[in-house]
Amino acid sequence: MPELPEVETTKQGLLPLLKQTVTAVYIRQPRLRQLVPDSLNEIVGQTCLEFSRRGKYIILKTERGHALIHLGMSGSLRLCFPTEDYRKHDHVILNFSNGFSLRFHDPRRFGVFLWLTTPVLEHPLLAKLGVEPLTDDFDGLYLFNRSRQKSIAIKSFIMDSHIVVGVGNIYANEALFAAGIHPLHPAKQLNLAAYECLAQHIKEILAAAIERGGTTLRDFVNSQGEMGYFQQELSVYGKEEKPCIICHSPLQLIRINNRSTIYCSQCQPAFCA
Secondary structure, eight states, X not given: OOOHHHHHHHHHTTGGGTTOBXXXXXXXXXXXXXXXXXXXXXXXXXXXXXXXXXXXXXXXXXXSOEEXXXXXTTOEEEEEOTTSOOOTTEEEEEEETTSOEEEEEOTXXXXXEEEEOSOGGGSTTTTTOOBOTTSTTOSHHHHHHHTTTOOXXXXXXXXXXXXXXXXXXXXHHHHXXXXXOOTTSBGGGOOHHHHHHHXXXXXXXXXXXXXXXXXXXXSOOOTTSOOOOGGGXXXXXXXXXXXXXXXXXXOEEEEETTEEEEEOTTTSOOOOO
16 A cells, blocks of 8 residues: 555645646546545546645645545656547546646555545545644654553554554564564553654654655556655564564564564564553
């Protein structure tokens, strides 16, 4: 699934569409995670004023409403020319006045492409999201305070979008390794110093991944059809049984909430109950 760096990279690649007018909409397959509404056609004739991101959602702002987009498990947005042949899973297409076509590609159809004329941040998909990890609102004290009654594993805690958005499986693995925290450690048992270390590593790893265009492990490409390169800098994710880059012990694989979790048993020692 595209995570925060991949979504941010995609959003940044859409900047050529700013101040451009939507000239046509084509809904080739409306049956995504939520049905693509016919009202999306109302965007025709409107100007793209802003692209923003909330969690893993991209928001396209116009004069009269917002398009709310989620890439799902395997989706992507790409810019091309309208004359380019459709791909099999190009489900929603917006054409713009500068000659570009924006195509929403989603093989698994777990994505979202909605049209909203009510306040976008009050939509049920966004209203209860946690803080953005790259803002000043997110720090070790915030995590410490939110974790006091949480017995769940720390990995599950930082992946909870009601706590903090955008820390998906790849970056949770990487941040916990960098902070030296066992992924099964109960969230409420970590002290403030541990959370300050973890929050800083989350920020640094996400920022570095954005700078390198995200991580491409399977499906992700940016809006220009290019892969991300942060996978070349991953320390643990996808490297089970390979030697730890610090102590050279073989990395371990477990599953937490049915998610692959890779860690070093020496650098991330088990907690004492």
